[in-house]
Structures are given as structure tokens and as C-alpha cells.
Amino acid sequence: MTGTEQTDERPPDAEALAFLTRPGLTRLWTAARTRLERNGLRPAGTIRLEHLDAQAREALSLLLARPITGLTATIRLPDLDTRLRASAVGRSLASTLEELGPPLTDRRAVRDAAAAERARLRSTVQTAVEATSLSAQPWTAQWLEEIRRGGTLARQDPDAATTVIAQAVHTLATLFPGTEARPTPASWGRGELATRATGSAHGLDDGTLLSRLVLRGIALARGVAFPVDAPARRALWRMVSVTPDEVSSTVLAYGLRPVGGTWREAALRERADHQMETHLTLRELRTLSLKMPPGTRVHVCENPRVVEAAADVGRTAPLICTSGSATTVVLTLLDTLASAGCTFAYHGDFDWPGIALANRIMHRYGAESWRMRAADYEYLATRTQVVGTPQIALTGPPAEAVWDAELAPTMDALGIALHEEAALDLLLEDLG
Incomplete structure (x- = not known):
């Protein structure tokens, strides 16, 4: 028996237990439990029960062997403990409370132990x-x-x-x-x-x-x-x-043509000229000078397939991929490009996590939406239905799109999640 002394007290018989669990005694046991747990499990002090109804007065009168006639009763815990031991219950107050509910907790002992x-x-x-x-x-x-x-x-x-x-x-x-x-x-x-x-x-x-x-x-x-x-x-x-580890995480970039004069910038320009993607580490980003031509517009996507497809067809626009939720290395590259005066256009998945990520990117960089408005979503959803593409249900908590108040209600109404690949042909047109 947790928190109470082990004794040879007998368990209450069925009739006594039925009496103890009467609804009229519920408040008594709750108040007594609170007081004992504060008192180191000792039956000391009094409890006061107010606004007693007829059911509670009757149950208390039978339990205490004295009439309770008013709306308020004051009960001494030592008296209640003695009464329970001498009655058909045959147990102490602490043992009775543990019989009726969860084990008692000696809160004073717990506080002392924590201190x-x-x-x-x-x-x-x-x-x-x-x-x-x-x-x-x-x-x-x-x-x-x-x-x-x-x-x-x-x-x-x-x-x-x-x-x-x-x-x-x-x-x-x-x-x-x-x-x-x-x-x-x-x-x-x-x-x-x-x-x-x-x-x-x-x-x-x-x-x-x-x-x-x-x-x-x-x-x-x-x-x-x-x-x-x-x-x-x-x-x-x-x-x-x-x-810190600055080489294991990378950001996928394509079409970057910085104007710096070191071999690093020249290597990026050469890869861009040959339609080759580049994985940049944090370590590289600390050494690169990414000064870009004035007015450079950088497209940002969520899925690597967009970069792969752009390279396959020889698109030339600068493109950065967040590869899902933008990690530190992704944000570091975008921060560097923003400091160099670049502007951004963002496209991602039409699902709630995708909208949340788009919100972060657009808020941080003042990016424009890139085919991410309600009309774009509605067109793509309709197109997938017409061609018989299996539909993915939109799940999870909705997210308002900061750039278009109509997008979230439209997505909620149609209930279809669209990955970025659904818009791939349209995105490639824009990257020419």
C-alpha cells in the first residue's frame, strides 16, 4: 500500500464498500485525500463541507454516527479515522482512501525529496x-x-x-x-x-x-x-x-552565375553553362563570393525533380531547391543571395506543410509566389481529374497562404493535395 503503513487491517466487506462508495460521500473522500496528502498522510486537522444536499447529509450522518442537519459540516480527521477503524469498515482513513481510489501521495515527502x-x-x-x-x-x-x-x-x-x-x-x-x-x-x-x-x-x-x-x-x-x-x-x-559539421548537409543549386573572379565562382559559371546542378555545403558557402548580376531573379522550388527536369531540357534561369523543409544550409544560400540583391519567386507543394514552408520563405525574403495562387491550384486539380491521375487527399491542419487569401479556402473545398511535379511543365516554361 503506497505511502501508508502496512497493517493487518482486513479489506472491507462488500456491504461496507458499497456504503463507502455512495455518491453522497464523494466530496468527503476528495477533501480528506487532499488534506492527508498535504499532512504527510497523517489524519490531522479538519475539513469543511459546504452546500450539502439531502443525499450527502444522510450519508455523512450514517458514517459519522451523528446527525448532520445543516448545509455545512466540519469534520475532524482524527475523529473520522477513529470512526472508520471502529466501524464495519475496520480500516484507517488512509487505508480506506487507498481502497477507494489511487494510492495516496505523500506530497510533503515528495517536496522534501525534490529539494x-x-x-x-x-x-x-x-x-x-x-x-x-x-x-x-x-x-x-x-x-x-x-x-x-x-x-x-x-x-x-x-x-x-x-x-x-x-x-x-x-x-x-x-x-x-x-x-x-x-x-x-x-x-x-x-x-x-x-x-x-x-x-x-x-x-x-x-x-x-x-x-x-x-x-x-x-x-x-x-x-x-x-x-x-x-x-x-x-x-x-x-x-x-x-x-560544426559543415559538409554533410548540402543545398541543391542550378544556373548560378556569380561574377566573382576566383576559381570557385568560375566553377559555378561553368557548371551553369553545361546545365549541371551543384550541391553546395556550408563550408563552401563560407568561402564563395556570390555577387550576382544586377536584378538577378532566382526561382526557388521544393522538390529536386524540378531541378533535374530543368537541367534535362537546358533551362538557364537560376534555381534553388529547398528539398522539403528548408534547412540551415538552404537558408544560408538564400540569405547570401538576398544580400547580393537577388529577388525570389517561390513554388512548392500544394499541401498544408507546403503552404507553411512557402509562408516562411515568402516572409523571410519578400519572395513572390510562382504559380502558387488559387487559380493555379484549381487549374492543376482540375487537370489531374480530367486525365485520371490518382488523387491524394489533403490532410492535416490547414495553413493560410500569406500571399493569397483565396488559396487555403480553395484547397480546403477541393480537398486534393498536389505535389510540385503536377505543375512541372508550367514551371519549366517559366525557367526558359
Whole structure:
């Protein structure tokens, strides 16, 4: 029996149990449960029941062996406990409540245990810091205070919290060795640093608790704001000579003809002249000069098939593919082109995730819609029905299109999802 003493109390017989579960006693048991859980499961204090109806007064009178005639009753929990033990129920108040409902929770004990765990964790953190070079760093005290105030560690499993704080301290001590010689290599790959701290190359990936703790320490050490997006996180890592993975993710580009004079820009122009697509990494984008001819209009699509088809038929317009939801490397390229004065036209899937992505691109870059209006959707939907194309049902939560108030209602009315390939011939016309 959770939270109560083990006794030889007998279970109530069927008749007693039927009486205890009468509707007229429901409020009594609810109030008694609340009070016991606050009192460390001890039957102490009183409860007050108001606005009693006839059914409740009758049930309480029978249970307490005294008449309850008014609309209000005050009940001493020690008396109720004694009455239950001496009656046909034959059980304490705590045991009765557990018989009637879920196990009781000693909320006072839970609070005390949580406070003790927070104190233990603070002590563990402090001990870990004092054993490293971080104890000499002027920002460490603020880092520890922010961890305490944030409460994130306290909500973790105790063993997991102890592990992650030890890893965070180890990682920051590696990056800020104080008076010690800086360990080699002087520059770290983030995966290499993560392996050193956690045994896993992904231990410092974005979104992990460990990466957030370490980045908060780096931000305090460098006196900058905590990063709120992926580019800012990468920039912060580079401040301490840690290189995030900048080669595994790529953005698909086609027809880019930058005017820069290095071999990199020349290579892009040559690939564009030969109708060849290019996969650009973040590492390349950091070294490229993507100054474009004045007034360059860049088309942006969602699906790689559009790029493939444009290359197959020798289209020449610049084209960038988001490959579904635009990742950091995609946004980095578009940001660079926007800074170079390019304008954008966007087309994606006619489904709700596609509309949500289009909203983000159009809002961020002031892009125009590219065959993405209600009339375009209605024409394509009708065409697929006429030629007998199997229909895909439109599912998920609707999204309003910021560029055309009529698009979402039209899509909702027809209920058909259209992938970008349904408009491929029209898109290729525009890319000539």
C-alpha cells in the first residue's frame, strides 16, 4: 500500500464498500485525500463541507454516527479515522482512501525529496567545477546560477542530470583551460569534442541538453547573447575554435552565375553553362563570393525533380531547391543571395506543410509566389481529374497562404493535395 503503513487491517466487506462508495460521500473522500496528502498522510486537522444536499447529509450522518442537519459540516480527521477503524469498515482513513481510489501521495515527502535532490545536484556541480580550470573563470558563477534558476537539470532523471553536468563541465574546461597549456588540437571538430566528452560524436548536436549547457557557458565567457538560431550557434562554436559539421548537409543549386573572379565562382559559371546542378555545403558557402548580376531573379522550388527536369531540357534561369523543409544550409544560400540583391519567386507543394514552408520563405525574403495562387491550384486539380491521375487527399491542419487569401479556402473545398511535379511543365516554361 503506497505511502501508508502496512497493517493487518482486513479489506472491507462488500456491504461496507458499497456504503463507502455512495455518491453522497464523494466530496468527503476528495477533501480528506487532499488534506492527508498535504499532512504527510497523517489524519490531522479538519475539513469543511459546504452546500450539502439531502443525499450527502444522510450519508455523512450514517458514517459519522451523528446527525448532520445543516448545509455545512466540519469534520475532524482524527475523529473520522477513529470512526472508520471502529466501524464495519475496520480500516484507517488512509487505508480506506487507498481502497477507494489511487494510492495516496505523500506530497510533503515528495517536496522534501525534490529539494534534497536539488541540493545534491548543486553540490555535485560545484564539486565538478572546483576540480577543473573553470573554478578560475570569472563567468562560471553566473553559469552555475543560470543552471540553478533554469531548473532543467532538476527535472531530469538524477543519474542523467549528474552525467550531463559532468560532461558539460569537462567540455567547458577543455575549451577554457585557464593557466594550463591549451590541449591539442588547437581547433576542434564538434564531433571530435563531443566524442572526447561523451563517447558519441553526436553528444553536442543541436537540441541536446549538453549542447545548450555548453553554449550558455561559451556565451557568458565571450560576453555575447545566447544564440537563438542555427547560424548563431555555429558562429558561437567557431568563437572557441570548434567547427560544426559543415559538409554533410548540402543545398541543391542550378544556373548560378556569380561574377566573382576566383576559381570557385568560375566553377559555378561553368557548371551553369553545361546545365549541371551543384550541391553546395556550408563550408563552401563560407568561402564563395556570390555577387550576382544586377536584378538577378532566382526561382526557388521544393522538390529536386524540378531541378533535374530543368537541367534535362537546358533551362538557364537560376534555381534553388529547398528539398522539403528548408534547412540551415538552404537558408544560408538564400540569405547570401538576398544580400547580393537577388529577388525570389517561390513554388512548392500544394499541401498544408507546403503552404507553411512557402509562408516562411515568402516572409523571410519578400519572395513572390510562382504559380502558387488559387487559380493555379484549381487549374492543376482540375487537370489531374480530367486525365485520371490518382488523387491524394489533403490532410492535416490547414495553413493560410500569406500571399493569397483565396488559396487555403480553395484547397480546403477541393480537398486534393498536389505535389510540385503536377505543375512541372508550367514551371519549366517559366525557367526558359
